[in-house]
Amino acid sequence: MIRNLIAIEYDGREMRAISITCEVPAADFDLVSAARKASTDYCKTEEGQALYEYNCSCFNWADFEMSVPNSFCEKYGFKKIDSVLNDIVVNWDEHLVDDFDLCLEK
Numbered sequence: 001m002i003r004n005l006i007a008i009e010y011d012g013r014e015m016r017a018i019s020i021t022c023e024v025p026a027a028d029f030d031l032v033s034a035a036r037k038a039s040t041d042y043c044k045t046e047e048g049q050a051l052y053e054y055n056c057s058c059f060n061w062a063d064f065e066m067s068v069p070n071s072f073c074e075k076y077g078f079k080k081i082d083s084v085l086n087d088i089v090v091n092w093d094e095h096l097v098d099d100f101d102l103c104l105e106k
Helices: 033-042 044-054 061-067 070-074 101-106
Strands: 002-011 016-023 077-081
Touching: 002 033, 002 061, 016 033, 016 061, 033 044, 033 061, 033 070, 044 061, 070 077
Parallel strands: none
Antiparallel strands: 002 016, 016 077
């Protein structure tokens, strides 16, 4: 089963989001908890510890997406799916209907 984690950051009036696509064994799988455990294990490695310290003792969802290898995720029952090539970013407020075409139908 495929599950999607959406991490959102708000900075004043600005917002950004990342989508983390994962393969999980079942709909009721606790993906958030498993990702936290995988991240904690990764931060116990030399590479993970260096990143954690570089980030002022912080490790967030973007760090998880970019840094935690699937070998850590698979220990906790899930796998990240590389969705970078599939992601298409669009403007939420983009008008999707061509008004001219609607006028022709009347």
